[in-house]
Amino acid sequence: MALTGDIVIGTERLSGRAASFKAVDPATGDTLEPAFAFAGEAEVERACELAAEAFDAYRDTAPESRAAFLEAIAEEILALGDALVERACAESGLPRARIEGERGRTVGQLRLFAAVVRAGHWLDLRVDTALPDRKPLARSDLRQRHIPLGPVAVFGASNFPLAFSVAGGDTASALAAGCPVVVKGHPAHPGTGEMVGEAVRAAVARCGLPAGTFTLLLGANETGAALVRDPRIKAAGFTGSRGGGLALAALAAARPEPIPVYAEMSSINPVYLMPGALAARADALGKAFVGSLTMGAGQFCTNPGLVLALAGPELDAFVASATAALADYAPAAMLTPGIHGAYEAGRKALEGNGRVRRVAEGKVGEGVNRGRGALFVTEAADFLADASLAHEVFGASSLVVRCRDADEMVAVTRRLEGQLTVTLHLEPSDAALARRLMPVLEAKSGRILANGWPTGVEVSHAMVHGGPFPATSDGRSTSVGSLAIRRFLRPVCYQDLPAELLPAVLRDDALPGLPHMLDGAAKLPG
Amino acid sequence: MALTGDIVIGTERLSGRAASFKAVDPATGDTLEPAFAFAGEAEVERACELAAEAFDAYRDTAPESRAAFLEAIAEEILALGDALVERACAESGLPRARIEGERGRTVGQLRLFAAVVRAGHWLDLRVDTALPDRKPLARSDLRQRHIPLGPVAVFGASNFPLAFSVAGGDTASALAAGCPVVVKGHPAHPGTGEMVGEAVRAAVARCGLPAGTFTLLLGANETGAALVRDPRIKAAGFTGSRGGGLALAALAAARPEPIPVYAEMSSINPVYLMPGALAARADALGKAFVGSLTMGAGQFCTNPGLVLALAGPELDAFVASATAALADYAPAAMLTPGIHGAYEAGRKALEGNGRVRRVAEGKVGEGVNRGRGALFVTEAADFLADASLAHEVFGASSLVVRCRDADEMVAVTRRLEGQLTVTLHLEPSDAALARRLMPVLEAKSGRILANGWPTGVEVSHAMVHGGPFPATSDGRSTSVGSLAIRRFLRPVCYQDLPAELLPAVLRDDALPGLPHMLDGAAKLPG
CATH class of the missing domain: 3.40.309.10 (Aldehyde Dehydrogenase; Chain A, domain 2)
Known part of the structure; x- marks a missing residue:
């Protein structure tokens, strides 16, 4: 594919914006074509609007559909072929073997989250059965599931142009949770970002999802600030410097409605x-x-x-x-x-x-x-x-x-x-x-x-890539591994709801097929 | 028991402090004896020091010991007998039947958390087995558990002098998680608070736990602010006004090391x-x-x-x-x-x-x-x-x-x-x-x-007493029900650790007796 440097939001392609920049090959100092357009506040506004519009349809996707979407992203990234590896090498100065390995990891974590979505533990389903004859008070039928927070802002990292960037761990876990994602791509690798962004957009289209499910924007710090301030954004994921992470956390805390920021910032290991x-x-x-x-x-x-x-x-x-x-x-x-x-x-x-x-x-x-x-x-x-x-x-x-x-x-x-x-x-x-x-x-x-070395982070179920402040802004979470999905979820309880209003996963006919807790006892399907 | 109004920190009893106040019976406007001393910054400092000292010993208690401690608190509260009910009625203006019911709920939630601690789901154990022959890279042995955050500050609510106060839901869930607790009692019911505080202290002594596991303080807003600012406090639970909750959240966010605040604040239902x-x-x-x-x-x-x-x-x-x-x-x-x-x-x-x-x-x-x-x-x-x-x-x-x-x-x-x-x-x-x-x-x-009414909150596994801002400061959590324990936990991963350094619950001999995830598959004991 030929890189365009365009801003693409939903079905609109915006070309020829004034403010634009080019990538640099850090190994040579050479400038790389083409020029990439910076999104301004209007584009942030529009991307967030589309993400909010997409939210209900996207979060309502059945687990199998959502898993298939994550797998489709992985396929589309692989389909970019060697052009992706070459551009990522040129933009990052990292060697081919590293980028190829990182691509494998990126694809692997999308597939891991597909498996996570299918297995259903993330829903954390809980049922307390009604006790109509309990004295002194009857107990209602109570059912709980976890639902996605809403549209998530993801800030790509410089140091992993694939695995912690446009379709990296934050994006994969937020999409797995059912959250539309607006990425602010890292300006160190805009071409890599555009290619991966197109891959995600192709998967969105292939799976018949709303276009607002995913948007990639490039921009200055103010663009990122506008994104975190937008009232439709309900959480943010960030990997980068301590200063950057703290600035985002401060913006998020100062909103009329504060939101969680998962910033992975600083560690000397x-x-x-x-x-x-x-x-x-x-x-x-x-x-x-x-x-x-x-x-x-x-x-x-x-x-x-x-x-x-x-x-x-x-x-x-x-x-x-x-x-x-x-x-x-x-x-x-x-x-x-x-x-x-x-x-x-x-x-x-x-x-x-x-x-x-x-x-x-x-x-x-x-x-x-x-x-x-x-x-x-x-x-x-x-x-x-x-x-x-x-x-x-x-x-x-x-x-x-x-x-x-x-x-x-x-x-x-x-x-x-x-x-x-x-x-x-x-x-x-x-x-x-x-x-x-x-x-x-x-x-x-x-x-x-x-008796090992900290570099090298396995993407698996038991991994924790997190830690107390200032390693991250929220030590209760991880940004790598399947537990990362929990960052973008919150619990909702349904009390005495008629079956036709209950979420499908909480209906009597669905529960035996999903892991859940019944009156405090864990139940596994099959 | 005779009320003293003393500040008790660890094994020290501080009497005759200058600043003191008396409770008021809101039904009559009458002042109730005795006078209660306000804690100042020195007492906050000392309570936090003891809580930090107690943390490692307390968090290391075996599940059965911690559960027994929670049950001992419930017993000691019941052992206070009618004197507790009478004092709570006098300080709150609430009728006897309500206070008796609330006592039952308070005791019930302590016992629920004892069961939660024993069942072990809160540990969220995960094991990814080593794959020494995997290509291109071997996989390490990875094991994950959740550990408590550290000492927790709990702010008692006015409207539930037992169930949301000194030994209420926040305290029960923090203690269940393995966190020492420093309570700032609500000044609306200091005598009720002292009685329940003594019950918790009696349980601490009976179970041979460090005295710093639990401290109750009374004080002005500055006392609460000092508590949330103390670097040894790692999370706070609050139920009260929107202004109060937002003030605590702002203090917590402005710390050199920010901490989570779970403030339940404002809802029109x-x-x-x-x-x-x-x-x-x-x-x-x-x-x-x-x-x-x-x-x-x-x-x-x-x-x-x-x-x-x-x-x-x-x-x-x-x-x-x-x-x-x-x-x-x-x-x-x-x-x-x-x-x-x-x-x-x-x-x-x-x-x-x-x-x-x-x-x-x-x-x-x-x-x-x-x-x-x-x-x-x-x-x-x-x-x-x-x-x-x-x-x-x-x-x-x-x-x-x-x-x-x-x-x-x-x-x-x-x-x-x-x-x-x-x-x-x-x-x-x-x-x-x-x-x-x-x-x-x-x-x-x-x-x-x-087809019910929102007043009346079941204490069970599927309950959510939480919600998006400003209902709470953190919609990812609940302050009622067994899921509340998760607020005070964070994950830690152990990679290739020799068995003698692994936490007991993650050793090969313990795992079959505990719910855990093995290479992504859920496993239940028995």
């Missing part, structure tokens, strides 16, 4: 190198750590930006191994000039901070937008004395915090902000210290992993 | 009298409506403050019937002089509003703090033209909105704010209009009931 693990394999840990640190030019939300360990020769060995490995790291281009600039500023701030020492560097990059890898070391007391050392530096930079003893390691942990992940490298001999840390780690993070 | 129902039983509906309107002096969150119907002789018959019934209503005392004053102000505002007509009044009250019942009528066009007509008047006042036709009824419905409940009175002949209304009603409310 502490990695604990326990004494037994360091003693057993400091060298291997150092190498593997650098592999995780530099993956995707360090541009993962789960990038290991902090390492905690007890000071000593084993930690020195780890640092030496990491130093050697990092010295071999030839940096890839970062996603955008802006992200590269922010990385360099963050790295320079650390280099200028008297409380830290730079112990290792990667190679100087060849070409533009290369973020040179960096490893810093500090003492726990210094880390505790300077809150700025706990701020995320988005890119291939990490900070090793040397703790004098276990008490200090626990004390540092208690002072950490909320995190997406924490990682423990440990041996059986480390169990006592690990057990001491566990309650603190649980209170601080959404995922705790052992 | 529209009642739809459908043409068929009006034709069949206008007279009976009028009588029953007044029964619901005046129950508990109109001081229910679910009080029917709005009636919608098509104009015509059947609606006139309903109004005539309601007028006659209301004329017989001899008002009971309202809960506090302040609530009575606000009711009178709201009623006077309606009487002075040229868009409405007062069509009925109750009897003049004998004694202080009596809110005279009132029924007003307006036209749909007037209702739409004056937003103030949709504001809650807390007490036995309601407004009938006459719609010219079904379109106008739908249009009014679309303009309503979020509600706790909506009620349909209907006959089979009304099905078409009801079906047209249903999607709008679902979008506007947490509970839809047919």
Whole structure:
């Protein structure tokens, strides 16, 4: 397909808008054709109007139809073929294998949500049977289901142009819940966005759904603000910077009708190198750590930006191994000039901070937008004395915090902000210290992993990609995995409703075929 | 037990504080002994410190121990005997039968949550098995459970001195989730609060739990603000006015680490009298409506403050019937002089509003703090033209909105704010209009009931006492029923953790005895 740069809302195609921009290949600095139009307030208004009009018809789709729609999106994305991969590579600077893998993940999560919609647990059906003879008061027939919140605004992320973008996890889970979606695409990959947006629109048309079920817009910050302020939008999903997420949350809270914002914002993903693990394999840990640190030019939300360990020769060995490995790291281009600039500023701030020492560097990059890898070391007391050392530096930079003893390691942990992940490298001999840390780690993070690396997030049922503030704006949720659907739902109770007014899923004939709770007891179909 | 008016925090009893106040019997205006001390910032600080210290031990209690604790609270409340009933009647002006019923409900919901804790659905356990041979990447062993958020602040409501107060639904669901609770008791019933608080403390001691598991404080608005601002508090539950709820939500959002606030605030609970129902039983509906309107002096969150119907002789018959019934209503005392004053102000505002007509009044009250019942009528066009007509008047006042036709009824419905409940009175002949209304009603409310009255909220599994803003600050939740536990939980994922570090409920030996999801398939014990 040829990219147009047009704004498409419903069945209208708006060409030749004044404000327009072009994508940049971050690996070369070259400008990529065509020009893309920015949506203004009128387009936001129209997209939200169509989404609101589409809501009742879309949320009324039977589970099988909605699942088929999600699968159709997956098919349409695959049907874009290699052109999608090429454009995504060009716009992101990410290598082909990564983009192909990410496409697989994106398609996989759409299919996972299709299965989720069919299985029906998300409806959370509950029935309390009438007790007409109960004394002193009869009990009514009470039935509960979860319904979608309404149209959802999704803000695409820069760092996963497919999996966290136009048809990424937020969109898939909101559509699965029955919510129309208006995406504000990330300007770092407008062509990728247009292609995926067309794929979703093709699936909407193929499935006979209202055109307002899905709209993709590009725009400035004001466009995003108008979207979150629109009274027809009932929730927002966002992956990006802390500043951006907090701004959206503030806008949402200031609305006449506040709405939930699920912003995934900031995490330094502490990695604990326990004494037994360091003693057993400091060298291997150092190498593997650098592999995780530099993956995707360090541009993962789960990038290991902090390492905690007890000071000593084993930690020195780890640092030496990491130093050697990092010295071999030839940096890839970062996603955008802006992200590269922010990385360099963050790295320079650390280099200028008297409380830290730079112990290792990667190679100087060849070409533009290369973020040179960096490893810093500090003492726990210094880390505790300077809150700025706990701020995320988005890119291939990490900070090793040397703790004098276990008490200090626990004390540092208690002072950490909320995190997406924490990682423990440990041996059986480390169990006592690990057990001491566990309650603190649980209170601080959404995922705790052992003897692995935080980069790489499985899309499955048990995954949590979330965590206490500021990792996310709402630690009660996840943005990856099947539980993500719950963010866009709310419960409604139906009391003594005649069968013809009950939702189909709550009628006596439907309940045996769906998981539900009957007078407090769980019932499964079949 | 003799009331002391002391502040009790952990094992410390603080007597003789300067700032103190006494309760008032709203039925007589008499002051009731003793004087109660207000907690200041130091006491809030200390209570939160103890709650934070108690958190890990309390959340680690086995399900059976936590359930036994909830049951012990119920026993200790019942052991207070008639003294509790008498004090609650004196402080609230509510009749004995109501308070006895409310005690039964309070005890019942503690026992319901004990059963919920034992059944284990709230843990939402999920396991994705490791796939070491998967290509291109192996899958880790992933296990998920829900854990409690941390210490919770609960604000007691005035209108249910037992069921929505010190050991009411918010406290029961937070304790069930594993969260220590700091209650700010409502100053309308400090003696009732002290007695119930002592009962909870006795249960804490009996069950060998840390004293910081539960603290009751009384105080001014600043005390509540200090509580919500305290960094150790991780969520808040509130039932009360829209102003109060919004103030708490704003404080919570402005914290360095924002926290969820579950505020149940404002609802006028529209009642739809459908043409068929009006034709069949206008007279009976009028009588029953007044029964619901005046129950508990109109001081229910679910009080029917709005009636919608098509104009015509059947609606006139309903109004005539309601007028006659209301004329017989001899008002009971309202809960506090302040609530009575606000009711009178709201009623006077309606009487002075040229868009409405007062069509009925109750009897003049004998004694202080009596809110005279009132029924007003307006036209749909007037209702739409004056937003103030949709504001809650807390007490036995309601407004009938006459719609010219079904379109106008739908249009009014679309303009309503979020509600706790909506009620349909209907006959089979009304099905078409009801079906047209249903999607709008679902979008506007947490509970839809047919041919009943919204006052009276069952405490069960399928109940929703919640609804879109401003009925609550978070329409994704309920404050009544077993689903309320979910408000105080968040998911954590454990990846490849050695068995000795996994939470007990997620170990291989425990899973078969608990409901869980295994690779996406639901599994039930037994």
